Amino acid sequence: MNRHLWIAGILWVVFTALALAGAALMNPFPTVGAEEAEFSDHAFRLMTYMGAPVFGFVMAALLYSVLRFRSGGPGEDGPPIRGVGAVPRVWLLTTTTLAVVVMIYPGLTGLAELRSDRTHDLEVDVTGFRWAWVVQYPEGFASQELVLPVDQRVKFNVTAPAGDVLHSFWVPAFRLKIDAVPGQITNLYITPNELGDGATDAAYRVQCAELCGLYHARMQMPVRVVTAEEYQAWVAEKAGK
Amino acid sequence: MAILVGLVLAVVGFVAGTGILGGIRTSMGLEYWSTDMSWSVGYPVALIGWLIGVGGWKYWAVEWFGGKAATPPKGVKRYFEWNMDHKVIGIQYGVTFVVLFLLSGLTAMLIRFELMNSGMQLFTEDQYNSAMSFHGIGMVAVAVAIMLGAFGNYIVPLQIGARDMAFPRVNALSYWLVPPVAIMLIIALLIGGWDTGWTAYPPLSVLTKSGQVLFNLAVITFGLVSILGGINFIATIIYERAPGMTWGRLPIFVWGAFAGSLIAFFFTQGFAAGLLMILLDRVVGTSFFHAAEGGSPILYEHVFWFYSHPAVYVMVLPAFGAVLEVLAHMSRKPLYAYRWVVGALLGIVAISGVVWAHHMFTSGMEDYLHAPFLVLTEMISIPTGIIFLSAIGTIWAGRLWMRTPMLFALAFIFNFTVGGLTGIYLADVPTDIHLHDTYFVVAHFHYTIMGGEIFALFAALYYWFPKMTGRQFNETLGKIHFWIMFIGFQLVFIPMFQVGVKGMNRRVADYPEAYEDFNRFISWSGFLLGISFIFFAANMVLSWVRGERAVANPWGASTLEWQVSSPPPEHNFEGQPVIQGGAYEYGVPNAPAHARMGTAAATENV
């Protein structure tokens, strides 16, 4: 019995190591385009690291049992282990600890962090309706393209007309989304920190992420993050028209 | 025959209902026909006609009017009309929902065909939305009802030593409400479909085409099925247990069914209420969700998820029960940590009602709700973890008999670990704000529903097939089904996590070219997965018709259902079985047998 435990234990360590290595090497994420994106990816990685030993444990026990404890029929009974006593208690304690840790970090701390900074350098109004987006810039013009200056904190006021339906404002490169609710204004704060262009990178698109009927899939708008000078030039051109 | 009568009376009822409404409308100077209103009025009348026709009158309602209920026929005929035997109803549910499963699966194949390449191939956007919505609600209906409907009905009374369910007539009623659900969803497709997914969020569902009304009526009916079924199981398990069958000796599947029923009977109202409000907004002109008048679309999300989160546990708790059942018998060991599992099942029931808003982290709901729902959601992994402890502890050092049901039960452990752990990413607000409404979510819930519940369903199906049909299934075909399904499943849904994180959102008929490679791979794997069900269907049909006769207890299992013939006699037990020990006393020295079967002679004077 002890030998079984040892081998399965080693298997657990190996699986966990493999899962951790895989998690460290992989880069499943789209382009990182904002401070918030770094933050979200960090939380994602962290949970993968924490999940690795749990996953490894279940897999080790499962695989080892399947390989070593076979029989050809109902002839013989296994040992009558009932699972009373210490094992379930230890399991409960461990999983509870894990769950509480994930709850607090990256959960609650992350939530607090997301809410902490309500300052902004630029404020734009975004309206979603079936099936397009419009951005209203403070200079008074509207645009069907979202152009943002790099390294500036932007506040988005998102809404939908009262007679319209739900939409959701989402830029994959920024990792944040918020629903556009008819008759209500919702907010999002984003600090883009990399230049990017929706023409070449699908992560730089505003994508409606709430089913809104017929052309939901097509409810997109290109995003461009540009330098401060380019931004000024673009604004001047737009406002001038 | 009875079905035909039911259909005719349904049509008559529909014509009568819409006719009366039309008469009133014309007299008020309105048009005779208004799709939304006419269906809302005609459908309930049609439903009553249907129920009367399939036998509700002949076998039940006639008594209220002083008549005498007919005696049901024997043989194959009884499967096609109103019947109150829980064994007949179990098979009716099973077959109906397997057919619905294949139908919704076929729709998934079409979805995968459409998504194979960027650009439109098979569908228009509109057709895609309808197909996606049908696939979603069809599968959700299967997942919510098949485990309890088929195996709950057939097996639970046998396992607890009862002669039937507590309310046989209500049981028949709730089954016969199912075909109208499927028929309405199909009619909805025929009259142009609906495009709100299975979640039916307003205001879209208030504004969109009339297929939505049929969807709402169908799903409200389905809610009734679920509620009546839940009540029936609770009453059966509380009051119909054989002598000696204490709560501590109940087979774990019965506990799973009990826990699932507790949720079904209390929360299903939410979905029904939400859909009713949509109907009222559409037909009567109320303003529940009409922002311009002060209504709120977010209200619907609260009401809907108040049910639809607990619903996932209606799906999965009976599945937990079935898997643990199979694992214990096929490993020939006592169920590990039985009492903890029972506690965990009830713990999940308790927490499931207070986590719903984790589906709404990006909905614009009040900020202060985020933190509590994050915490409560992650708490649910603690009781769920106990189920895993039990599964692992049960197979550890056992004598694993690797027959088809066992393979499915073991695959359940693998799949549900993936599904459950990815649920944590979604429960965590900082990551969910990105992942919400992407294919990461799609992958998560296919891993939990399909990888979890549907794999458990197949474990249960193969495990109890000999008992229910009296025939043994073909083991080779069963194993081929398993391996193709298992491998195909991983190949379809693992890449979905990736493509979701990369930025592909769900419920889209088309996507940027950047995601094309992934999708092509997913689609081809999807077809592989689809092929596995051909082996399944062939196995079921062939084995049922000409399979080898099954012995009473092919698995050598200890629980009561295996102590009677396959299939069981009409009244389940010749005499009164008496329970004298736990259900899983494998290898326990000197343990008493689980049950002592009564003899017919001892209870002659029933």
Next chain:
Amino acid sequence: MAAAVSHSHEHADPVAHAWHRVRINRLGLWLFLISDGALFAIFAASRFYIAGTAIDPHLNQLLGLAITSLLLLSSFSAYRAETAFAHGNTAHGRTMLLATILMGLLFVGGVAYEWSIAEFAASEVYGTAFFSMTGMHAFHVVTGLLFLAVIWARSGGGRYSQGPAVWPVTAVVIYWHFVDVVWVFFYPTLYLLK
């Protein structure tokens, strides 16, 4: 609960079996009512969500009070009917059933009248709450009246007299009390706030 473990079907004694059925039916009924209650609760909660605690000033408060009192009174007569049947006093039971039906009808009539004179539309949020809640409740009252009528029509000949045979009456009366209790919550929610 262990005491509840029954000898499910093998009752040699038909009376014991009948009582066993009554216990099961009672549980089933209560489960149904809890489930139905959840539906009412959701609608009541929705009222606060969309309309806050606002009340339309055009409500006829006197009418509201009157029908509420009637419904409460009818619960009392329903209770009397049940006890009468339980004591084998069919005649008194039938009278009390009739009284209950009568008051129930008046209640429904009152609601219908309130609807006809209401000065708010269903499209306003308060109207949405008012019409949907009273409508759903009235629907339950009407089904309750139908049940009461069936029971009344069949109660001749001592069918429901004493012992487990009273159960159909009890069931309908419990249902009636439930409908009444729901109104006890709905009335202040719709009429008395703020």
